[in-house]
Amino acid sequence: MTKRAFILLLILGFCAMWQRADAQITLGKPKLEAPFFGIEEEIVNVSCKLDEIPTDEIILYKLFKEDxxxxxxxxxxxxxxxKGRFLIYVQPAHDGWFICQASVQNNSEITPTFSDKKRFHVLLPIAGVEIISNQSLEDLWEGESLTLQCDISKGTFVFYTWIRDNxxxxxxxxxxxxxxxxxxxxxxxxxFCLAENIFNDTVYFSNMSAGRNVHVxxxxxxxxxxxxxLKDAxxxxxxxxxxEVKKGSLPINFTLFRNNQNVDAVISQHQNVTFVVPIVLDQDMGTVYCQASNGEQPxxxxxxxxxxxxxxGTVTxxxxxxxxxxxCWAxxxxxxxCEVKNExxxxxxxxxxxxxLEKFGTFHRIYYEDNSxxxxxLNPHGASDGFYHCEVFTPFNNTKKLRSSKEFRISYEAFNKIPTNVAVIVFTLFSLLICAVFACCIYGVVLRKMKARKYIFRVKDFPDMHSVIDDDDDYNDDTEEIEEDKFEEVEHEDLDTEAYIEDIEVVQASMMEDFEESEEEKETDVDNYNF
Known part of the structure; x- marks a missing residue:
């Protein structure tokens, strides 16, 4: 084996060892960072980052939509x-959930990992605001219903405000x-319809529709x-x-019927109209009525x-x-x-x-359309005192007096004086009250005198009675004579003189006290009485 071959084998061994070590590496979950929303045609920054990278390998970040x-x-x-950085030129298609993938570049043996999904909103400016309706806005009647719709050609996160006449x-x-x-x-x-982009309580774009007139x-x-x-020349x-009608949209078509026959018709821009019909006094001219219509049921x-x-009739x-x-009830x-019956x-x-009198004065006012x-x-100083009467005229000839009422006397003093019958009743009741009080006083005085006399008689009799009791013989004789003279045929039981003698001193003392009080009040001389 040559030296070159040995070096090559050594390098291949190190490579194999490195690959086995790399095969054991796992990536953590990347974290996706992105704004919550973006406005169309703006550029926003999105980033993706691994918290821990175990090697110095190049990390490849990719950005996808979840769907x-x-x-x-x-x-x-x-x-x-x-961190991985992405620049996004915001378009409507970007609205949705984004997700980030992290992997080791040029190494497919290490499993890629994904971040949590993140919602991204695309805010589209409002355009093409218009009010539409499925019914004519110029032909609406009271009692009907109406639905208006604020239509837009473009816009997201839109809130609507409705305005009528500002x-x-x-x-x-x-x-x-x-x-x-x-x-x-x-x-x-x-x-008007005002459309606004409102996101997180913030208004970004507003657009108002053209005005639509609604006529009810x-x-x-x-x-x-x-x-x-009236009487003509x-x-x-x-x-x-x-x-006349009290309410109703104009114009109004008025029609007059006489004896159920159409005699005249007028289209008026007012809520009332006047028809002229020839008549003859004191003749039956029939009945009339009018009809009104402004497009609905007459x-x-x-x-x-x-x-x-x-x-x-008589004027009263x-x-x-x-x-x-x-x-005071003044x-x-x-x-x-002023009245005329049946006229x-x-x-x-x-x-x-x-x-x-004119319509208004210092102390009067004439009212009603016919001045009736x-x-x-009433003036306490007499300015309004005098004679009043009314006169009646026909409306078609107000220069000729037809009837006049009797004169009526108006006086402040006359209306506020006490009536004679009331005064008589009050005086009579007061006199009876005085007489009753006087009679009570007389009766009280006489009654006191009678009681005083009664007590005097008793006080004078008790000393005699006491002497009679002391002398039994004389008492019995006098008693028999009194019984014989006053009670001829009535028999009485004998008096219990002993019990009477015991209580006589108490009774006599009480009688003497009453007698002395009577003497002080009435100053009566008891010596003038004979017993």
């Missing part, structure tokens, strides 16, 4: 234990639709019908029939009798008092109403001391 390990997004050969009505929702279940007139206006038509209310009568009478007013009769004034709420003012279409005028009511504030 496709056959598509390589980047590779990096790391020397001297450095007022936000729905803020930052992920739902691109705006649903209104029941439309009202207030839902009319110009709608208002349904008509039932029309109200009324009329008044030729002396003919006409009924001016007014038909609505109809109530029927109204068009007959107008001449004034025949109805009065109501206005009292204060304190304990009358502060009055309301007066209508009249005008009224008010007079104070035969002078016509007046309020008068």
């Amino acid at each position: 496709n390990l056959n598509k390589l997004y980047g590779e990096y050969s790391a020397h001297r234990k450095e 007022l936000t009505i729905q803020n930052e929702t992920s739902d691109k639709q705006l649903h209104i279940p029941i439309l009202t007139k207030e839902n009319s206006g110009e709608y 038509k208002e349904n008509l209310s039932s029309p109200e019908i009324s009329f008044n009568v 030729k002396g003919n009478f006409n009924a001016r029939v007014n038909c 609505v109809q007013s109530k029927k109204l009798n068009l007959t107008v009769e001449s004034l025949e 004034i109805r009065l109501e008092k206005v009292e204060s709420q304190d304990l 009358v502060l003012g009055v309301y007066m109403y 209508s279409f009249l005008q009224f005028q008010w007079f104070f001391n035969n002078k016509r 009511g007046i309020s008068v504030r």
